[in-house]
Amino acid sequence: MDLKTLLLVLSVLGPSFGSTLDVDYGGVPLWVNRFLGEPSVLSLRGRMDPSWFRAVNTQSCPSDCECPIQWPTALYCDSRGLTEMPPGLPPRTQYLFLQGNSLTRFSPDAFANATKLRWLFLDRNQLLSGGLDAGLFSGLTRLIHLFMNHNNLTEVPKGLPGSIRELRLAYNHIEKIYPGTFQNLQNLTLLLLQGNRLKVVGEPDFRGLSSLNLLDLSANLFKKFPQHLPPSVSQLYLSNNSLAGVERGVLQGFSSLRYLRLGRNRLVDRGMDPAAFNLSSLVELDLSYNQLTQIPVVPTTLQYLYLEANQIAVFNVSSLCREVSPAAYSRIRILRLDGNKLLPHQLPPDWVMCLRVLHRIYI
Ligand SMILES: *[C@@H]1O[C@H](CO)[C@@H](O)[C@H](O)[C@H]1NC(C)=O
Ligand SMILES: *[C@@H]1O[C@H](CO)[C@@H](O)[C@H](O)[C@H]1NC(C)=O
Ligand SMILES: *[C@@H]1O[C@H](CO)[C@@H](O)[C@H](O)[C@H]1NC(C)=O
Ligand SMILES: *[C@@H]1O[C@H](CO)[C@@H](O)[C@H](O)[C@H]1NC(C)=O
Ligand SMILES: *[C@@H]1O[C@H](CO)[C@@H](O)[C@H](O)[C@H]1NC(C)=O
Ligand SMILES: *[C@@H]1O[C@H](CO)[C@@H](O)[C@H](O)[C@H]1NC(C)=O
DSSP: OOHHHHHHHHHHHOHHHHEEEEOOSTTSOEEEESSSSSOOOOOOTTTSOHHHHHHHOOSOOOTTSBOOTTSTTEEEOOSSOOSSOOSOOOTTOSEEEOOSSOOOOOOTTTTTTOTTOOEEEOOSSOOBGGGSOTTTTTTOTTOOEEEOOSSBOSSOOSSOOTTOOEEEOOSSOOOOOOTTTTTTOTTOOEEEOOSSOOOOOOTTTTTTOTTOOEEEOOSSOOSSOOSSOOTTOSEEEOOSSOOOOBOTTTTTTOTTOOEEEOOSSOOOGGGBOTTTTOOTTOOEEEOOSSOOSSOOOOOTTOOEEEOOSSOOOOOOGGGTOSSOBTTBOOOOSEEEOTTSSOOGGGSOTTHHHHOTTOOEEEO
16 A cells, blocks of 8 residues: 555544554553554663663663663663673563564573563564574463564464464564464464565464454465465455455455455456455455456445556446445445546446445546
8 A cells, every 4th residue: 555545544544543552551652553664662762861760770670771660560672782682581571672683592491580571572683483492482471462573583483372462473584384373372363474475374374363353464475365364354464465366265254354455466357256355344445556457346335445556447336336226325435546547537427326425536
């Protein structure tokens, strides 16, 4: 999605849609913006004078880290070129900031004394899968948020505790998901895997993810729409892959799916199952930057349809409305058809009858 669309969606849906206000950050609100790059985690760098709280805070604090007195359960060890985890992690730690270092591995007992950990930030290190012992995280039974974006992982870490609700693994080198990896993660609601090297999903790979709400698989190497995804998802992102179509049945049973993003693929008309999007839950469908020449059939409940930068040359009202009658019309509010082969005068006369609640159309 380009920036213009982004701003448009943001302005339509309001700021609460893109960001999550998480008040569980040691008492201080933490904004995580899902749209503008993950994540915007806090650092104390440049915000406070560490020598002050080192002087006044009597609690133990590893010499490579900062322990602000106002947030006694937070430990800031981020952005300081560390190649190893600082020793002496205080057992009180619930929020551990280690992002922006050069860590490649952890000793198997690195978190043995940190059983109270709830948020663990490891973004932008160089962590290798071989450097993470299978039991490394398993004792962290209160861990809720694990951030590991922008590392060098080739697989999803093993032995994650069942308490995890949000797992961020975007921009790693993950090629394969091993069967059973997520077996215990019934509480996981958000899983970020964009910017990896996934090609296929096997039947057991995502098994166990019964609460998953958002799954981001954008910018991977999928050539076919992956099967066996968790049907509980309401937001499914598969942009920037090489999908040629949406085959019959791949979205069958996805009765909660609301936001589906398939922009920047290689979708062609003949790859599209005519009933592919027959899901009355669907609110937003992004098919921009593909090679479609026709508007695919979409449910009349759809509100946002992005088809810009395709090769559409005809506007077929029946794709949006099965019939046009006082009771039957399309709920589309925003329709983007710019960057296609259509001109405004090519719209058929009955389009206004179908798109009765349209807020904006781009041609
Ligand atoms: C955990 O705590 C025990 C007791 O305080 C200590 O002996 C041990 O070295 C600590 N382990 C780590 C990895 O910090
Ligand atoms: C991690 O990957 C980057 C490229 O993505 C590479 O430059 C770096 O050397 C890798 N680090 C390790 C420890 O393999
Ligand atoms: C999953 O979440 C529920 C409800 O918040 C909680 O009671 C349960 O302990 C969690 N499961 C695990 C394995 O932590
Ligand atoms: C998808 O590609 C576009 C254009 O190349 C880029 O701006 C965007 O960041 C990519 N998305 C992801 C998730 O990598
Ligand atoms: C769409 O789904 C509904 C209910 O799930 C079903 O009755 C209908 O036959 C489907 N339409 C097509 C074209 O598959
Ligand atoms: C529009 O689509 C319907 C069904 O997909 C088809 O029967 C009809 O011929 C199409 N109309 C035009 C003008 O292409």
